[in-house]
Amino acid sequence: MSHDIEQSLSAGESGPQRTRRILDFMGETLERGEVPIEILNDEDIYQRELTEIFGQTWVYVGHESEVPEPGDYRQRTIGEDPFVFVRDEHGTIRVLFNSCRHRGANICRAEKGNTTHFRCPYHGWTYQNTGDLVGVPQKGAGFDHLNAEEHGLREAPHVDTYNGLVFACTAPEAPSLEDYLGGATWYLDMYFDLIDMEVIGDPQRWVVDADWKTPTENFYGDNYHVPMGHKSAIDVGIGSETATGEEESKLYGIADCDGHAFSIYQIESEKPMFWGHPERVVETFNHDALDDDQYEVARKSGVTLGTIFPNLSFIFLGGRDDPNKDPVGTFCLRQWQPRGPSEMEAWNWILAPKYAPDEYKERVYEVGMSTFSAAGNFEADDIGIWDGIDEAAGSVFAEQTEATTLFTMGRGENTAATVDDDWAGPGTAYANGGVTDENQLDFYRKWHETMTTEGAK
Structure with a gap:
């Protein structure tokens, strides 16, 4: 046991002292790809998040x-x-x-x-x-x-x-929104300039016994969990139609993007992918709104997910709720609302192309609700796992042993993730995005920087 931890357990610490110790410790562990698990269930850390993250960022x-x-x-x-x-x-x-x-x-x-x-x-x-x-x-x-x-x-x-x-x-002073988004605008333009979208229905909301950072980190690009965590949905054929098939494909993890991150599944096919939207809907897109590089990425996109720091995530894919029905382009915005160090409220918006037929919008909503919602197949998988992380993070034993979680896949002494130097968009593109932790580690770097820097971020 380290001297700092031993001293804190025997003599006690004030909240600010404990927070500083944890953040200093994290500054050391980040260099080797480790994150103290106790930041996922700590009252003092949480209170600092409310002021330094949610009170200072867009x-x-x-x-x-x-x-x-x-x-x-x-x-x-x-x-x-x-x-x-x-x-x-x-x-x-x-x-x-x-x-x-x-x-x-x-x-x-x-x-x-x-x-x-x-x-x-x-x-x-x-x-x-x-x-x-x-x-x-x-x-x-x-x-x-x-x-x-x-x-x-x-x-x-x-x-x-x-x-x-x-x-x-x-915050009283703040950078412009566009400056804050930085390189993420290239990717947001690819979705929202290409397609005029509107929210369908009200956002669905549900309470989860987990810290808000856990799903945020997941949506930074944890593709590694999909085969195991969502095996049941995949086995019965209600996964993503645009992430399977015989076509040549590649999963890119986009990190180093001004604190935001994306995962983009590219499929080499003569048929345009556009996240599973059928041709009659693709015809309503603004095809001249993007440059050639953006358009090519959009055309090949089967699945896209990502997060704008601190807590806005999204997933775009060709989804279906029945293996016997055609997939539809399912777009969901997710927000992980903090409600305490061990609780959050998930908000889920389903979006559809504004100029698509009404019956298509209805199918988008149906598929979105059956896959990514409080009762959705994918959501149930994740929630059943996340609450256990919260339990471990708040334990005495985690503090006693300085327990950390690992983000070393595809980095350090392990086989390095492949960087695609020809990627046209901002950020660093890891061509084998399913076997690297760079995206998720990016989140914790941004989180740590924001928690230890005074003023608007």
């Missing part, structure tokens, strides 16, 4: 298609903080803090709706959907000197949209 809040009309709103969270994602009466998208300026009560109780005003249920203070304070009961009697202009709803100081994806940053 966080996804929703898709523009969820609030298409003036007055449309949805309740959302950034970290654990409550916000209202709203399109105001002028058409501007805002992210309003869901807290009355009078006593702090929530001014919005409904999950979604359309309104011109929000009225606090406590004392009746009323705000326009712009956030402006426009009504105070007994103002003339008790608040005759109240300056309404100074008491509008607080809102996220930075809100921006990239290809329909709306992000907010609550």
Whole structure:
């Protein structure tokens, strides 16, 4: 047992001291591809995440298609903080803090709706959907000197949209969203410029007994777990139609992409893949929106998954819920909402091409719900595993032994992952992405950097 650990167990530490010790230890272990497991279930680490990660980075809040009309709103969270994602009466998208300026009560109780005003249920203070304070009961009697202009709803100081994806940053100062996304924009353009997409239905939500980092790391590119973790779904033929077959294929792991990561399954075939969309839907795409390199990657794409740091993941694939039915292009956005050091809330949006036939959109929704949802085949596989990681991470024995998890596949003394120097997009492309931990290690490097750097990230 190290001297630091022995000292902490015998004499005790304050929260900040313990957090610093863990982060310093992680700074050492990252160099050899190891991550302290206790960061996945630690209250002090979690509280620091809320301030240094969710309080300082650009966080996804929703898709523009969820609030298409003036007055449309949805309740959302950034970290654990409550916000209202709203399109105001002028058409501007805002992210309003869901807290009355009078006593702090929530001014919005409904999950979604359309309104011109929000009225606090406590004392009746009323705000326009712009956030402006426009009504105070007994103002003339008790608040005759109240300056309404100074008491509008607080809102996220930075809100921006990239290809329909709306992000907010609550830090006073922040880089532009495009600068924050960095090289990831090349890949996001490949999906959202090529295809006009819209959210189908409401996001499904469910609670998982696991830390938010566990699925985030998984969606950075843990392709290694698929044959074992999802064997049951694959065996009965409800896996991805566009990740199987006799065609020559290659799985790329895209790391070193400004803290974000992607896994892209490329299939060499005369037939365009486009994530399993049929020709009649592909005809609705914006084929001139991409450069030649992006278009070629999209044309060959069978499966794509990835994550925008900190907690927005996605998976695009040709999925099916019945081996006897044709696959459809299934697009899911996932967000891993922190709810404590050992609990998260998973949010899942299903998207479909906006100009596809309605019956096709219905099939996309059906397949998405049966595969990647609370009751989906793939989801059940993962959830049944993740809670055990959480249990081990919070154990006394893990702290006593300085337990770490391994991210050494395809690196170090092991056979190195092959880098494709001809890859056209940003980042480092590992051509055998199924047997490397570079993507997942990238997440923890970004996490550690963000946790140990002051100010907006």
